[in-house]
Amino acid sequence: MTLNELKAGSRAVVTSVGGEGALRRRLLDMGITPKTLVLVRKVAPMGDPIELFLRGYELTVRSDDAAKIEIKPVE
Amino acid sequence: MVLALIGNQNSGKTTLFNQLTGSNQHVGNFPGVTVEKKEGRIKNLKDVTVVDLPGIYSLSPYTAEEVVTRDFLLKDRPDGIINIVDATNIERNLYLTLQLIELNFPMVLALNMMDEVSASGGSIDIPKLEEWLGIPVVPISASKNQGVSELVSRITSVAELGTSPKRLDFCSGEVHRAIHAVAHLVDDHAFVQRIPLRFAATKLVEGDIPTINALKLNQNELETLKHITDEMEAIVGMDREAALADMRYSYIEKASAAAVHKSGETKEQRRSLQIDSVLTHKYLSIPIFITIMGTIFWLTFGVIGAFLRRIMNVGISFITGVTDTALTRAGISPIVHSLVIDGVFAGVGSVLSFLPTILVLFFFLSMLEDSGYMARVAFVMDKLLRKIGLSGRSFVPMLIGFGCSVPAVMSARTLASERDRKMTIMLTPFMSCSAKLPIYAMITAAFFTEHEALVMISLYLLGIAVAIIYGLILKSTLFRGNPVPFVMELPAYRLPSAKTITLHMWEKAKDFLRKAFTVIFVATIVIWFLQNFNIRFNPVTNSEDSMLAAVGTFLSPVFAPLGFSDWRASTALLSGLTAKEAVVSTLAVLMNVSNPEGLAPLLTKIFTPLSAFSFLCFTLLYMPCVAAFAAIKREMGSLIEAVSLMVMQTGIAWLVAFIIYQTGKVLI
Numbered sequence: 001m002t003l004n005e006l007k008a009g010s011r012a013v014v015t016s017v018g019g020e021g022a023l024r025r026r027l028l029d030m031g032i033t034p035k036t037l038v039l040v041r042k043v044a045p046m047g048d049p050i051e052l053f054l055r056g057y058e059l060t061v062r063s064d065d066a067a068k069i070e071i072k073p074v075e
Numbered sequence: 076m077v078l079a080l081i082g083n084q085n086s087g088k089t090t091l092f093n094q095l096t097g098s099n100q101h102v103g104n105f106p107g108v109t110v111e112k113k114e115g116r117i118k119n120l121k122d123v124t125v126v127d128l129p130g131i132y133s134l135s136p137y138t139a140e141e142v143v144t145r146d147f148l149l150k151d152r153p154d155g156i157i158n159i160v161d162a163t164n165i166e167r168n169l170y171l172t173l174q175l176i177e178l179n180f181p182m183v184l185a186l187n188m189m190d191e192v193s194a195s196g197g198s199i200d201i202p203k204l205e206e207w208l209g210i211p212v213v214p215i216s217a218s219k220n221q222g223v224s225e226l227v228s229r230i231t232s233v234a235e236l237g238t239s240p241k242r243l244d245f246c247s248g249e250v251h252r253a254i255h256a257v258a259h260l261v262d263d264h265a266f267v268q269r270i271p272l273r274f275a276a277t278k279l280v281e282g283d284i285p286t287i288n289a290l291k292l293n294q295n296e297l298e299t300l301k302h303i304t305d306e307m308e309a310i311v312g313m314d315r316e317a318a319l320a321d322m323r324y325s326y327i328e329k330a331s332a333a334a335v336h337k338s339g340e341t342k343e344q345r346r347s348l349q350i351d352s353v354l355t356h357k358y359l360s361i362p363i364f365i366t367i368m369g370t371i372f373w374l375t376f377g378v379i380g381a382f383l384r385r386i387m388n389v390g391i392s393f394i395t396g397v398t399d400t401a402l403t404r405a406g407i408s409p410i411v412h413s414l415v416i417d418g419v420f421a422g423v424g425s426v427l428s429f430l431p432t433i434l435v436l437f438f439f440l441s442m443l444e445d446s447g448y449m450a451r452v453a454f455v456m457d458k459l460l461r462k463i464g465l466s467g468r469s470f471v472p473m474l475i476g477f478g479c480s481v482p483a484v485m486s487a488r489t490l491a492s493e494r495d496r497k498m499t500i501m502l503t504p505f506m507s508c509s510a511k512l513p514i515y516a517m518i519t520a521a522f523f524t525e526h527e528a529l530v531m532i533s534l535y536l537l538g539i540a541v542a543i544i545y546g547l548i549l550k551s552t553l554f555r556g557n558p559v560p561f562v563m564e565l566p567a568y569r570l571p572s573a574k575t576i577t578l579h580m581w582e583k584a585k586d587f588l589r590k591a592f593t594v595i596f597v598a599t600i601v602i603w604f605l606q607n608f609n610i611r612f613n614p615v616t617n618s619e620d621s622m623l624a625a626v627g628t629f630l631s632p633v634f635a636p637l638g639f640s641d642w643r644a645s646t647a648l649l650s651g652l653t654a655k656e657a658v659v660s661t662l663a664v665l666m667n668v669s670n671p672e673g674l675a676p677l678l679t680k681i682f683t684p685l686s687a688f689s690f691l692c693f694t695l696l697y698m699p700c701v702a703a704f705a706a707i708k709r710e711m712g713s714l715i716e717a718v719s720l721m722v723m724q725t726g727i728a729w730l731v732a733f734i735i736y737q738t739g740k741v742l743i
Contacts, residue, residue: 017317022137023560028320029133030562031167034313036324042351045360046458051565055166056337058347058565060454062461065560 001073004050004066006040011074013037018068031055032069076123076234079148081175082159083168084130084491085447085566087187091159091217092127093578095227102582104712105143109496111488117227126153130491132167134174134278136285138559139493145285148178149270155234156182157226162192162199162214163341163567169327170320172208176240177274182210183230189214190221195341200334207330209242218572243273245326250318253280253307260299264290280304281319347567351451360455367448368474371439375432376478376509383431391424410614413607414600422599426592429481429702433587434580436475436482441579443471444489445571450563457561463546464554466561469499473542476506477535480703484710485583492559498549500710501720504699505542507535510655514694517659521675522687530688534695541696541731586709594705595653602653618664623649637693637729638686638736648693654700685743689736696728 006012014036017027031054032038041051041058049062080095082088092100096115105112113127128147129140136142147153158175160168165186175182184204192199205212211229215222246254258276265275268289278286279300292300304315311318340348353359374380395416402412443449449471457467468490475483480503487499515534519527550558605623609615618624627646634645643665651658659674666677682690698704698721708717 022135023562025133025135025137025316026560026562028316029135029170030564031170031324033317033321033324035321042355044355044454044457045357046455048458049454049561051355051454055164056340057164057167060450060457060561060563060565062457062561065562 001071002067003038003040003052003061003069003071004063006071006073008040008042008050011037011039012071013074014069015072016070018070019065023065024068027061027065027069030059032059037074038071076155076231077151077153078117078123078125078155078157078230078234079153080125080127080157080159081144081171082130082185082187083132083161083171083564085564086130086159086161086168087217088127088130088159090572090575091157091185091187091215091223092125093575094217094220094223095125098578098581100578100582102586105147107712108139108143109488109493109710109712110139110143120227120231123231125157131171133171136283138491140491142285148180153180154237155230156180157185157230158182159185159187159217162186162188163344165199165331165335166324166327169208169330170323173245173323173326174274174277176208176210176245177243177271177277179239179243179271179273181230181233181236181238182240183226183233184208184210184212185217185222185226186212186214187217190216190219191341191343192337195339197335197337197341199336203334204330207242207334209240218569246322249307249310250280250322253303256303257300260296260303261290261292264292264296277319280307280315282315341567343567343569347447347565350568351565354448355451355455360451364452364455367443368471371436372478375435375439379435380432383435384428387427387431388424391420391427395420395424410607414603417607418600418603421603422596426588426595426702429479429587430584432479433482433485434584436478437486437580437583438576440471440475440482440486440489441576442571445569445575447566447568449489450565453561453563454565461561463502463543464550464558465495465498465502465546466558466563468563469495469502472499473503473506476503476508478509480504480506480508480699481587481706482583484703484706485587487710491563494554494559497711498546498554500707501549502542502546504703504707504724505538505545505696507538507695508655508699508703510700511694513656513659514651515691517662517674518678518682518687518691521678522682522684530691534691537692537731538695541727545727587706594708595701598701599653602650606650624665633729634693636736637732638689638740639682641681644681644690648697651694652698652701654702655694658694685736685739688739689732692735693728693732696724696731698722698725698728 014032014034016034017024017032036054039053041053043050049060050066052059052061080088080092092113095117097118100113100115103112104110110129115125117123117125128144131141131144134141134145156175158172160172172184186199201212201214211233213222213226213229215226254276257279258272261275261279262272265272270289275286275290307318308314313321354363399416402415452471453467456470460467460469472483472487475486483503484500487496490496490499515531519530523530605626606618606621607614608622609620610622610625615621624642624646627649628642631640631642631645634640643662646665647658647661650661663674666674668674668677704717704721707720708714711717
């Protein structure tokens with residue numbers, strides 16, 4: 001399952017970060033690394049991007065980019 | 076002594092810089108890029124300079140800001156680094172810290188927003204954190220000016236003694252083995268190229284291209300490097316970039332588990348969530364945004380701006396009047412008299428007339444930016460701008476373009492990436508600025524009385540449409556390649572400090588006056604000269620004989636395919652370069668009417684309705700006034716780029732007006 005498929009309000013653990021180049025590096029630099037716990041806070045009014053909560057702060061990523069992040073949902 | 080100030084965006088870096096230096100700042104650009112470089116001397120310490128580097132999250136080689144920071148650190152070699160860290164968001168902030176420590180410069184960690192951590196019942200064990208990081212840690216609150224003098228004394232002593240960080244190792248296991256093997260492999264290269272060894276080794280393991288090139292490794296060494304990293308990847312089960320990010324974050328997690336005692340979210344973070352439940356609400360967010368921007372426009376261009384402008388105009392016309400009388404009484408020759416009054420005073424006046432708008436607008440923009448709302452605008456509006464390869468962050472500068480291109484272009488500086496900044500600056504002038512309204516009003520009054528609103532709206536929409544098409548073209552030509560990723564922090568809402576806002580307004584005003592003065596001033600004098608002299612450099616009494624008219628006449632065939640070949644139209648367009656309103660007044664002068672109101676009926680002599688519309692389209696799109704040109708040149712950091720933008724834009728205007736006129740002719 002990928003991060004863009006996660007509903008607002010649910011949590012997941014990152015299993016791997018795909019993508020390439022600047023985007024992938026930026027995701028890793030911002031703390032989206034394997035084993036990180038992520039909460040999908042909300043979806044922007046026009047349906048994209050999404051707001052995440054991880055490592056104690058709020059981060060926004062586009063759905064297309066979130067689709068490159070593999071996750072395992074957490075109850 | 077030179078100190079570098081480095082930290083993440085939203086870590087309070089600018090606030091700290093202002094506390095350290097006061098108004099003692101110099102703003103410029105790093106050579107060759109549009110990245111801002113601020114320098115200042117520390118208050119009461121004359122020989123200590125602080126360089127405020129761009130807000131970055133990592134020393135990766137992907138964005139102009141990161142590259143500039145790396146180059147500055149490696150080539151200019153500051154005597155020390157102040158790394159500012161947001162204590163309420165310590166994990167992600169320390170990620171940059173670990174990379175900075177590897178550079179092995181004398182360094183102090185400024186742990187900012189400690190007041191917020193304490194207020195929410197949390198605490199950070201400073202000695203323990205120092206032990207984990209191997210560098211001095213000073214808790215501060217930049218906004219309350221707490222701990223700043225302690226920070227200054229720590230960093231100056233560390234820098235003076237040249238004390239290196241006590242710890243460079245943040246890794247374990249296979250990554251550790253790889254970094255050490257690589258360090259061993261390249262240690263002579265790093266020494267020769269003067270690149271800190273630990274930094275070089277880590278970057279090589281990470282696969283960092285600029286470091287690989289800078290070290291000038293031979294084929295053998297490159298193969299060994301590949302072998303080492305391949306093996307590491309196989310054992311760790313992650314690729315090199317992920318492995319190193321994972322290593323750093325794992326270390327940070329352990330360090331913060333040992334030193335940071337949080338009691339959940341801070342008050343500010345909880346408050347932010349509540350504010351966001353309204354400001355980024357599914358249905359409310361866009362109406363609220365429109366209301367906020369509408370109010371800012373109304374206050375800037377209507378109420379406050381207009382009030383300040385009126386005061387300013389009274390002052391200017393008073394001084395002009397006094398000078399005028401004095402000159403007349405002294406019996407100065409009419410030419411000098413005209414130069415002073417119509418050239419110098421008009422020039423200075425037109426420069427100053429922008430000032431109230433800039434001050435008021437940047438007051439509000441600074442509020443939006445520093446409070447954290449601008450990031451929410453980007454979040455809400457991102458989807459609209461994505462198709463043309465920009466992000467939501469460009470929305471506000473473009474919107475301001477409808478008021479005035481000058482502050483709009485200047486405000487693009489807050490965008491986080493150079494690519495977005497440049498592209499936004501290129502597209503903003505297509506947003507129809509308010510100075511063009513008198514032109515639209517004049518032409519529509521003369522030709523389109525029954526469809527005034529329709530014509531006005533169609534012009535605004537045409538500007539937007541051309542910007543979109545131009546954006547799409549730019550995206551696949553000049554700005555090809557991957558856009559800078561839109562992975563953006565939404566910082567907690569904070570009350571902006573009066574000091575930061577005042578300094579920001581002051582800086583923008585100073586910047587505008589200094590840079591724009593020469594360009595606008597010279598341009599006004601040149602236009603005055605062209606208007607008042609003929610080609611034999613004799614003064615003229617009738618503007619028809621002036622050099623400007625001669626240039627206009629010379630250029631007029633260019634506009635024939637657009638439907639308006641009359642020399643008066645092209646001359647008016649030329650004078651519009653000083654300020655767009657001047658198109659109307661020049662036309663009035665050239666048509667021999669005393670006031671613009673009487674102009675409308677006479678316009679039928681030089682325009683048909685179709686050519687009038689084509690003239691409007693050209694006016695909408697052609698190169699902006701000299702004040703905007705000065706701002707563009709300043710922000711682009713290059714005269715050639717600014718001039719080629721003007722040429723491009725005028726070319727586009729010509730093409731669009733041509734298509735409209737020729738299509739219209741076939742249809743009508």
